[in-house]
Amino acid sequence: xxxxxxxxxxxxxxxxxxxxxxxxxxxxxxxxxxxxxxxxxxxxxxxxxxxxxxxxxxxxxxxxxxxxxxxxxxxxxxxxxxxxxxxxxxxxxxxxxxxxxxxxxxxxxxxxxxx
Amino acid sequence: xxxxxxxxxxxxxxxxxxxxxxxxxxxxxxxxxxxxxxxxxxxxxxxxxxxxxxxxxxxxxxxxxxxxxxxxxxxxxxxxxxxxxxxxxxxxxxxxxxxxxxxxxxxxxxxxxx
Numbered sequence: 001x002x003x004x005x006x007x008x009x010x011x012x013x014x015x016x017x018x019x020x021x022x023x024x025x026x027x028x029x030x031x032x033x034x035x036x037x038x039x040x041x042x043x044x045x046x047x048x049x050x051x052x053x054x055x056x057x058x059x060x061x062x063x064x065x066x067x068x069x070x071x072x073x074x075x076x077x078x079x080x081x082x083x084x085x086x087x088x089x090x091x092x093x094x095x096x097x098x099x100x101x102x103x104x105x106x107x108x109x110x111x112x113x114x115x
Numbered sequence: 116x117x118x119x120x121x122x123x124x125x126x127x128x129x130x131x132x133x134x135x136x137x138x139x140x141x142x143x144x145x146x147x148x149x150x151x152x153x154x155x156x157x158x159x160x161x162x163x164x165x166x167x168x169x170x171x172x173x174x175x176x177x178x179x180x181x182x183x184x185x186x187x188x189x190x191x192x193x194x195x196x197x198x199x200x201x202x203x204x205x206x207x208x209x210x211x212x213x214x215x216x217x218x219x220x221x222x223x224x225x226x227x228x229x
Contacts, residue, residue, distance in 0.1 A: 004157075040124075042203065042221035043158070058216070090157050102146070102207060104217060106157025 003027045004107035006091050012113045019078040021110050023091030031094045032074040033104065034058075034066060036087040043090065049074055050096070081114040088112075118142060119204055119220035127226040131193055136223040138204030139186040145207050147187045148217070149178055152201040194227045201225075 004025045013019055023032065034046040035058075045058030047066040055066060063085060065077045078085055088111050092104040120139045128134055138147070146165045150158035162171050164180035164187060171178045175198075177190040191198055204220045 040221060043205075043219040045216060048216070092157070102217065103148070103160045103163065104158075106159070108155070109157055 002108065004091060004093055004105055006089075006107040006110050008110060009108065010111045012115065013081055014115050015082055017081050017114075019081050019112065021076045021089055021091075021112070023074045023076070023107055025072050025091075025093045025105075025107075027093055027095070027105060028071075029093040029095045029105070030071060031096055032068065033092040033094075034064075034074070034076045035090045035092065036060065036085075037090060037109075038087050046076065046089075078112075078114075081112075083114045086112060086114045118218045119206060121202075121204055121220035121223050123223060124221065125224050125226075127228065128194055130195060130227055130229050132227075133190070133192050134194055134225070135188055135190045136202055136225070137186065137188050138220055140206070141185065142206075143184050145184075147180055147184075147204060147206045149187070149189055150203040150205060152203060152222070153199075158201075158203055191225075194225075196227045196229050199225060199227050 007022045030051050033048045035043045037043050044060050046060055046064050047058050049055050049068045052068050067075050088109050090109050091107040094102055094104045122137050146163055148163045149161045151161055152158040162178045167182045167184045169180045175192045179188050201222045201224050203222045205217045
């Protein structure tokens with residue numbers, strides 16, 4: 001089974017709808033992240049969490065919110081989806097114990113289309 | 116301003132050719148990483164370089180970190196179709212404090228044709 005899973009893998013929705021993307025991990029890592037990827041723009045950080053009680057905004061948090069329900073679960077919500085939120089969304093994890101490498105492990109992504 | 120500039124943005128070559136992609140910045144980094152992303156999947160870490168001037172090899176891939184820790188290169192020898200993918204460089208600016216945030220370049224999309 002994959003260490004980092006994301007649901008759904010694909011979603012098409014309409015403008016104004018509330019959408020939740022979910023991420024679960026079995027790696028036991030304390031740090032979790034949400035990124036979006038757009039063609040030609042690379043990966044941009046939306047939110048990150050160092051533990052269940054620690055939530056921080058990334059560089060493009062407007063229009064998004066997150067919830068860290070448990071160490072293993074980190075969900076991303078779009079309260080009122082708009083077309084320019086159409087993108088590929090990735091969840092990632094890392095382990096604070098390995099500070100020198102800070103390798104991030106990514107899920108398979110969720111392709112979101114907002115019509 | 117893009118913190119990490121990758122070049123070229125697109126690269127299409129024939130199997131067996133050599134290639135180099137670059138990751139440049141005006142900032143100094145404590146470490147730099149290279150990831151590869153295949154279609155329909157998330158990025159996967161290839162290597163982390165930490166010391167200025169460091170060279171690491173992973174089979175046919177050679178990674179170099181610049182002496183001033185501002186730039187890096189990835190060289191692939193005798194490219195194969197399985198090397199096709201998006202290559203992303205990513206970096207942390209320092210140690211501790213706010214430097215847990217990984218900044219990504221826009222990537223180099225490599226296509227190796229049989």
